[in-house]
Amino acid sequence: MLEWHSLYCLYSITMNPTHYRLPDTRAYPTDPVKNELLLHAAQLAAPTSKAQATLARETLAVEIAQMLAQNHYLNLSVALALAPNAAVYSALWQSLADVLAAHGDDEVQWLALPVVVVAVPNKRSIYPTMCQWLRSKPFFKGSLGYPIGPPYTGHLICSVQLNWGQLKRINGLRRKKNAAAAESLLSTLSDQGFALEAGQSVQVRYAVGFAGKGIQAALSTPLGSVALPLMQAWQTHFHTPGATLFTNPMMPMTPMTAMREGNALRLRMACDVFTTNAVRAIRLQSPRVGVVIAAQAGGRLLFGFNATDAVFELAPQVFAWPLTPADNMDTVVQQFIDLLAECQVENIRLLHEPLAEADALPNYAQAIHMLGHNPLFTEHH
Secondary structure, three states, X not given: OOOHHHHHHHHHHHOOHHHHOOOOOOOOOOOOOOOHHHHHHHHHHOOOOHHHHHHHHHHHHHHHHHHHHOOOOHHHHHHHHOOOOHHHHHHHHHHHHHHHOOOOOOOOEEEEEEEEEEEEEOOOEEEOOOXXXXXXXXXXXXXXXXXXXXXXXXXXXXXXXXXXXXXXXXXOHHHOOOHHHHHHHHHXXXXXXXXXXXXXXXXXXXXXXXXXXXXXXXXOOOOHHHHHHHHHHHXXXXXXXXXXXXXXXXXXXXXXXXXXXXXXXHHHHHHHHHHHHHHHHHHOOOOOEXXXXXXXXXXXXXXXXXXXXXXXXXXXXXXXXXXXXOOOHHHHHXXXXXXXXXXXXXXXXXXXXXXXXXXXXOOHHHHOOOOEEOOOOOOOO
């Protein structure tokens, strides 16, 4: 019989992402939407020629730039909300991100540094603001080796949440060439501590700032040797008596990328914490852990944990992952299975049919009698 490590190595080598066979339950429009941005994004996502891709990319960028310059966000918001599939959404999203980047040395480039905070306070706790603390840190002046050079002068502030409404203000083209206006905008963003109730939670916070176009070379660059001291600095700053705390700072990014990547890492870390806690709790009462993976109507992935045998059945523990249009389902499931491998969980059942929104996720003993398979092994037809 293969050892667990050897079995997983074999699985990792031979695994094909399409092997998951999970249905996509995200609510994409079923009827075509008359929207010029979506038309060009669709041509960019699935071009018939290189020339068509180039024309679609240029046309899409021009139309988005005109809308932002005129502060007309409605058509853009509608297009993002009504994209017919993930590929079209991604093309539209990337075009918007490209337009919002600084394109000249006299333009302002906005950036955000996401920090994922895992906290377990034993009572309601207030965590301090980041603003004044951030402004004084040498990390943001390049002295710790991270490639943020002289153009970046420490214009940073704490934003408790980074959302579409703030993004419109932060990235408005009328502010791109005006550093004074950008500094004024920073002063209007919320700068306050945040409260967490007793119990475990995973949050994401953003340090928001701006610099010149030269900062782009440093954005989305791995933190490298700076990661550990920066993590320790955040740990020290957020330390609160009576609370266990872990921080995971990410690299500085454009605000749009930070929102996407920050939320994805928050969900992944929340799933990791939930998984390890669930596996540990089940093993205290049952010899084997059984895991069920399913897609649920409404755009959710469900990960359920219980004993493999009905005789040891425990209270169900289910983690729900709400999918965004930018999520790659196979990647999410792959990362989850990688974590199960680290926890040495091999009894997994992936269901082929989606669950209705009102349906509860079946336990492992029930799921093995439903249409599905164990993704650790090649599926037999």
